[in-house]
Amino acid sequence: MSELVVKQPFLDCQVGQVNFYNYEEMLEQATHLAELIRTVEVDEESIKGTKKLLAEVNKRVDALEAERIRIKKELLEPYMAFEAKIKTITGVVKESDNELRGKVRALEELEREEKRKVIENIFHKRLDKYPRLFFLTPSHFINPSHLNKTTVLNKVETAMAQFFEQVSREFEMLLEQDGDLKHYADTLDFIGSMPKKVEPMVDTPKNEWVAISVPESELPQVHLFLKMNRIPYKQN
Numbered sequence: 111m112s113e114l115v116v117k118q119p120f121l122d123c124q125v126g127q128v129n130f131y132n133y134e135e136m137l138e139q140a141t142h143l144a145e146l147i148r149t150v151e152v153d154e155e156s157i158k159g160t161k162k163l164l165a166e167v168n169k170r171v172d173a174l175e176a177e178r179i180r181i182k183k184e185l186l187e188p189y190m191a192f193e194a195k196i197k198t199i200t201g202v203v204k205e206s207d208n209e210l211r212g213k214v215r216a217l218e219e220l221e222r223e224e225k226r227k228v229i230e231n232i233f234h235k236r237l238d239k240y241p242r243l244f245f246l247t248p249s250h251f252i253n254p255s256h257l258n259k260t261t262v263l264n265k266v267e268t269a270m271a272q273f274f275e276q277v278s279r280e281f282e283m284l285l286e287q288d289g290d291l292k293h294y295a296d297t298l299d300f301i302g303s304m305p306k307k308v309e310p311m312v313d314t315p316k317n318e319w320v321a322i323s324v325p326e327s328e329l330p331q332v333h334l335f336l337k338m339n340r341i342p343y344k345q346n
Contacts, residue, residue: 121192126185143167222257229256229266236270240278242285245295 147167152160230248237246251273256266280300284291287305294303 126188128181128185218259221259225257225263226252228263229270232267233270236274240274242281243274243277246277250298 147163150156150160150163226248229252233248233251237243240246251270255261256269277298280298281291281294283289284294284300284303284305289305290303294300297303
């Protein structure tokens, strides 16, 4: 059987009834007693009798409360037994339900990770076309929505192309304007990487220049490295 069948009627409930035969009489007595208590004069002579009266009243009230609690317990016993049975049934179902939900979540997470690997592979292939953006990693681009099953891969690729174009434009602008390339590489914060007004470097005896020989084919990469790390250099 692959379903839980609830046949009607599947239970019978006989509502308990409590007959309080002398309720009206006791209520009248309680009302009369309350009025009497309100009119009692309390002084040194009557205080002993007053305390005795209060003790007697409280004794009667406690007896009524004890009876109420006893009746309540008796009335609730059938319900508590019924509740325990219902909880047993629902507990069995919920336990298996939780197991199945766990399997679904595990499968969905596996699918998300597989999709992440596909997107990362596409990212690295596209990165090869932008050698100056070597600092980019898939984590700069991928966000949780890209991994959703409802987000098709074509849409992700379109967003990725726009991402690379934007970063490339911003990087070129910072490169031309002597912006903080290192900060941009770390944060992709274009505004925060814009050049600030700085004092020009003066070539004084304190500045020591180190001459290095670099193959001509590697000059672009070396220039980029020096600019990103704001290392002053001269080219002869």
